[in-house]
Amino acid sequence: MSRSITHYLTKHLPENNQWERIWILAKTDFKLRYYETTLGLIWAFLHPIIRMVIYWVVFSYILNQNIPNYGMYIFSGLIVWTYFQEATRKGLMILRNKRYLYENIRMNPYDGFTSSVLSTVINLAFNVLVFVALSPVFDIAFSFQVLWIFPILLNLVVLVYAISLILAVLNSFLKDISQVWDVFLLGMFWINPIFYAKTLIFESFPALMYINPIAGIIVNLRDALMYAQAPDMSLFWFDWAYAFALLGIGMWVFNSFFHKAMEKL
Amino acid sequence: MDNNETVIRLKNVSKTFVIRDKKVAPFFTQLGWLVTGKNKRRIEALKSIDLEVKKGEFLGIVGENGSGKSTLIHLMTGFYKPEKGGTTEINGNFIRLSLGLGFNQELTARENIYLNGTVMGLSLREINAKFDEMIAFAELENFVDTKIKFYSRGMKARLSFAVAIHANAEILLMDEFFGGVGDERFKVKSDKVFKESMIKGRTIIHVSHNLSTIRHYATRVILMHKGELVGMGTPDEVFQIYKDKIRVDKLNLRDYVDDQDTI
Numbered sequence: 001m002s003r004s005i006t007h008y009l010t011k012h013l014p015e016n017n018q019w020e021r022i023w024i025l026a027k028t029d030f031k032l033r034y035y036e037t038t039l040g041l042i043w044a045f046l047h048p049i050i051r052m053v054i055y056w057v058v059f060s061y062i063l064n065q066n067i068p069n070y071g072m073y074i075f076s077g078l079i080v081w082t083y084f085q086e087a088t089r090k091g092l093m094i095l096r097n098k099r100y101l102y103e104n105i106r107m108n109p110y111d112g113f114t115s116s117v118l119s120t121v122i123n124l125a126f127n128v129l130v131f132v133a134l135s136p137v138f139d140i141a142f143s144f145q146v147l148w149i150f151p152i153l154l155n156l157v158v159l160v161y162a163i164s165l166i167l168a169v170l171n172s173f174l175k176d177i178s179q180v181w182d183v184f185l186l187g188m189f190w191i192n193p194i195f196y197a198k199t200l201i202f203e204s205f206p207a208l209m210y211i212n213p214i215a216g217i218i219v220n221l222r223d224a225l226m227y228a229q230a231p232d233m234s235l236f237w238f239d240w241a242y243a244f245a246l247l248g249i250g251m252w253v254f255n256s257f258f259h260k261a262m263e264k265l
Numbered sequence: 266m267d268n269n270e271t272v273i274r275l276k277n278v279s280k281t282f283v284i285r286d287k288k289v290a291p292f293f294t295q296l297g298w299l300v301t302g303k304n305k306r307r308i309e310a311l312k313s314i315d316l317e318v319k320k321g322e323f324l325g326i327v328g329e330n331g332s333g334k335s336t337l338i339h340l341m342t343g344f345y346k347p348e349k350g351g352t353t354e355i356n357g358n359f360i361r362l363s364l365g366l367g368f369n370q371e372l373t374a375r376e377n378i379y380l381n382g383t384v385m386g387l388s389l390r391e392i393n394a395k396f397d398e399m400i401a402f403a404e405l406e407n408f409v410d411t412k413i414k415f416y417s418r419g420m421k422a423r424l425s426f427a428v429a430i431h432a433n434a435e436i437l438l439m440d441e442f443f444g445g446v447g448d449e450r451f452k453v454k455s456d457k458v459f460k461e462s463m464i465k466g467r468t469i470i471h472v473s474h475n476l477s478t479i480r481h482y483a484t485r486v487i488l489m490h491k492g493e494l495v496g497m498g499t500p501d502e503v504f505q506i507y508k509d510k511i512r513v514d515k516l517n518l519r520d521y522v523d524d525q526d527t528i
Contacts, residue, residue: 015388017433024383028372035371103344104361105384105434259346263282 018108022115025101029119044126049134051078059195067197069226072131072138076222077194079127080156084214085185087120091164092171092178099265109258113168117161124153131225140226148224148231155236156217158243165250172261193218209235213242271356272436272468273318273341278351280311280336310336312492313351320435323469325479325500327507328489334472337489338438341470357468359436360385362429368421370414374405377413378428386433395431402458403427404451419448426455430463437463438470476504 034040055078056071067073091113095102098112128149135142171177191208193201198219201208209215216239220231286304298304311333318324326334339345340353342361347353367384368377378399382392400409403423413421429442464482473479479486479500486503488496488511496506 015390017383017386017388020389021383024380024389028369028376028380031376032369032371100367101384103339103342104363104367105386106342106359259344263345 018111021107022111022118025112025115026118026122029116030122044123045130048075048078048082048127048130051082055195063196065196069138069140072135072140072226073222074195075131075134076225077192077218079124079131080214080218080221081189081192081194083120083124083127083156084160085189086123087117087160088163088167088181088185089178090116090120091160092167092181094164094168095172095261096168096265099262102262109254113161113164117157117164120160121157124157128153141228143228145224145228145230149221152217152221152224152231152236155240155243156214158247159213159217159239162243162246162250165254166246169253169257169261172264173257188212188214191215210238213239270320271317272320273316273356273470274352274354275314275316275340275347276352278311278314278316278340278347278353279309280333280340280345280348282308282310284308309492311340314494316487316494318468318470320468321466323464323471323482323484325483325486325503326470326472326489327474327476327479327486327503329511332489333492334489335440338440338470338472342438355436357435358386358433359438360429360432360434361438361440362432362442363440364422364425364442368413368425371412373410373412374400374403374416374424375409377424381425381428382431385428385431387431391431391433399424399427399431402430402454419451423451423455430458434467436468436470438472440472441474476500480504 034043037043039046052071052075055074059065059074060070094112094116098116101107101112102109132142167177167181191201191205191212192215198215201215209219216232216235220236220239223229223231284306285298286306288304290298314337326337328334336345338361340347341355342359343353343355367381369380372380375396378396379389379392382395383389387395400406403420403426405420405424408416408420413424416424429437460482469482471479471483483500486496486498486500487494488503488507490511495510496503
């Protein structure tokens, strides 16, 4: 499939080495993940389903949540969470993995990040596709409100991009950052309404809804994807502002310390 | 074409690296070092270098291991920033070529050609057009869809050379890249291509221990020693300084060196 996309791009778009390079790098990253496996790309579909079923079984036994359509409820939360987790872990390593590019050619340093984030977006798209494919089985009907998922997921991607800029630079000065980030993610999993109802946070710890931008993104994505509703607009704009603020900080960190960081690697 | 155009300019460029040594010590002692910096060492990799490279030049850089040759290349490309008071400038598209260049072992030759081709500034259309030519040159027709981890060293070297010929850049910085690729027959062929299409019309910076390549092609050579630029001139002049001053200083190998082109 990716080969036919590439073929289409070369045939119909004007030649642009920068974007072609970003695309080929992203495609390679994505491909290498499933390359050695016999089932190949099928894993990209199997993974989210298996993950959903495990959480569904476990949490419906230990938690009595009374949430209708609980499996898909968890799935929609996991789409956001697993993307955030995998993409930021990968973001942490970008300067290390892409050193050979920065060292050898004249390239906009942001291109390494764009290609890496793009490769994780391919995965995100697979997860959303699986959700859409499963939704008739669980009686989920879409309305045009489902289009909200695009700005909401884009919000998530911008957030990941910003965090990757900061983490990748920190990681070259202090390798412990990857351990710290893992612990951070472990804690963060539990403060997000992935497997429990959003009212649990909204009522008890409303501040958490705003400190942690992922919670708002999960709630809004779920409204659009499962309940055919428009998002909570104040949360929606707040999370976009959050992502842009972080992106500003990330770009400042990156522009100031990129060369120093490369010397440390 | 204006041949007096300067493409690379270094002014008063110095570079010092601060490294931390890893010694065995109790945890709290190590934590203390973080504050006191007691395990730090300063390595002066380059000391106030001034250098200009003109368009179309073939500049050879020679010197012993650790003399600052590779650091100099990194400063030319802007990958490293010089210390205060120094400036660097490079005008034009460049590519730094080193052995084993960006190849991914898990990918096939085809995939690596597309990956490295775009990295070297070729558009996908250009790669499509030149693909067969590259494979034919590297003589890998039967291994196009073989992962390169199954390749021999020679096959990999041939492939990277075949891709690099087409690099879309006016400036090539070769860090131990060329010299002794493949068997004798391939060497003859690659020498020919090196001379007739790779270096033609380009500005070349060539770091190598293989002095015969430099002797044949370099229009100017510089000699690096302990981070300083200690000699500049034609290949013969600089090789003489190299042999007289540095090698003899240290190793007294004059007789040996006179017989050898490779140091």
